[in-house]
Amino acid sequence: MTETTRAGFVALIGEPNAGKSTLLNRMVGAKVSIVTHKVQTTRTRIRGVCMEGQAQIVFVDTPGLFRPRRRLDRAMVKAAWGGAADADIVVLLVEAHRGLTEGAQAIIDRMADQLPRDRPVALAINKIDRVKAETLLALAEEMNGAYPFAKTFMISAEKGYGVADLREWLAAELPEGPWFYPEDQLADVPMRMIAAEMTREKLTLRLHEELPYQLTVETEKWEDRADGTTRIDQVVYVARDGHKGIVLGNRGETIKAIGAASRAEISEFLGRTVHLFLTVKVRPNWLEEAERYSEMGLEFKDGDA
Numbered sequence: 001m002t003e004t005t006r007a008g009f010v011a012l013i014g015e016p017n018a019g020k021s022t023l024l025n026r027m028v029g030a031k032v033s034i035v036t037h038k039v040q041t042t043r044t045r046i047r048g049v050c051m052e053g054q055a056q057i058v059f060v061d062t063p064g065l066f067r068p069r070r071r072l073d074r075a076m077v078k079a080a081w082g083g084a085a086d087a088d089i090v091v092l093l094v095e096a097h098r099g100l101t102e103g104a105q106a107i108i109d110r111m112a113d114q115l116p117r118d119r120p121v122a123l124a125i126n127k128i129d130r131v132k133a134e135t136l137l138a139l140a141e142e143m144n145g146a147y148p149f150a151k152t153f154m155i156s157a158e159k160g161y162g163v164a165d166l167r168e169w170l171a172a173e174l175p176e177g178p179w180f181y182p183e184d185q186l187a188d189v190p191m192r193m194i195a196a197e198m199t200r201e202k203l204t205l206r207l208h209e210e211l212p213y214q215l216t217v218e219t220e221k222w223e224d225r226a227d228g229t230t231r232i233d234q235v236v237y238v239a240r241d242g243h244k245g246i247v248l249g250n251r252g253e254t255i256k257a258i259g260a261a262s263r264a265e266i267s268e269f270l271g272r273t274v275h276l277f278l279t280v281k282v283r284p285n286w287l288e289e290a291e292r293y294s295e296m297g298l299e300f301k302d303g304d305a
């Protein structure tokens with residue numbers, strides 16, 4: 001007899017800097033789904049998918065949740081809360097050393113207002129490596145007085161403490177049902193390749209039918225710097241000189257805009273500041289190498305442009 005499968009959505013919420021990206025990377029690990037950056041609804045964005053036993057946990061992000069400055073932003077915040085309300089489980093991440101801040105309280109007020117009563121919300125007190133045990137217990141008590149959390153976890157996303165417990169709990173809490181993604185789509189996809197795919201996507205969006213068929217993007221260099229930023233160098237390969245001009249655009253405007261859009265997306269995905277450098281090069285024997293790319297899992301279209 002096969003074991004029951006479970007699947008569902010988990011929304012990770014918290015103030016900026018609470019450690020959402022760090023926790024996500026910890027839980028999902030290298031198994032970032034290739035579908036991640038493509039599947040996007042208006043309300044939520046899928047940030048990662050992981051398997052825990054027979055359960056498939058899909059982590060969703062609620063972009064622009066807590067910094068509504070203008071009217072438009074306020075509308076987005078409302079939509080983002082809709083995303084959290086749609087999730088099967090919500091995890092509120094707070095920072096141990098900052099405690100129940102004004103910002104965290106505002107989120108709790110919103111949760112009380114917007115989430116259905118029976119929606120399980122777990123509290124994850126993060127960065128426990130920065131505080132003493134007594135402080136933690138007092139904070140857990142205070143937080144649980146402010147909201148009826150289904151469960152409290154004390155974790156360090158950075159060091160990995162308590163993360164496995166949280167993952168196991170999430171898996172057990174998810175509803176029974178078939179997986180959303182076939183397991184083979186959750187292959188280990190190197191971040192370099194995902195970043196290249198993001199740039200390629202921006203090229204497609206910007207150039208539409210002008211896009212040269214024989215075009216690939218490769219990440220040549222990746223440097224995580226000590227200051228917390230990442231420098232990424234990518235090359236856009238085209239098959240002909242004429243195509244180079246199309247990609248560069250008038251005075252380099254096209255490539256500049258593509259670089260800016262891709263940088264923003266990669267940055268958000270990684271949760272780090274990214275410096276992206278794009279170069280356009282001509283590589284005439286591209287087709288011969290096409291097979292190599294398909295082996296790497298990259299898409300390409302053949303045919304003459």
Ligand SMILES: Nc1nc2c(ncn2[C@@H]2O[C@H](COP(=O)(O)OP(=O)(O)OP(=O)(O)O)[C@@H](O)[C@H]2O)c(=O)[nH]1
Pocket residue numbers: 014015016017018019020021022023126127128129130155156157158159271
């Ligand atoms: N000491 C310590 N630092 C942590 C821990 N988890 C995350 N951090 C640090 O906290 C900072 C913010 O982490 P992020 O994961 O970028 O936070 P975020 O919630 O995704 O932030 P936004 O993208 O601004 O919403 C980073 O410098 C992390 O290295 C932890 O468990 N302990």
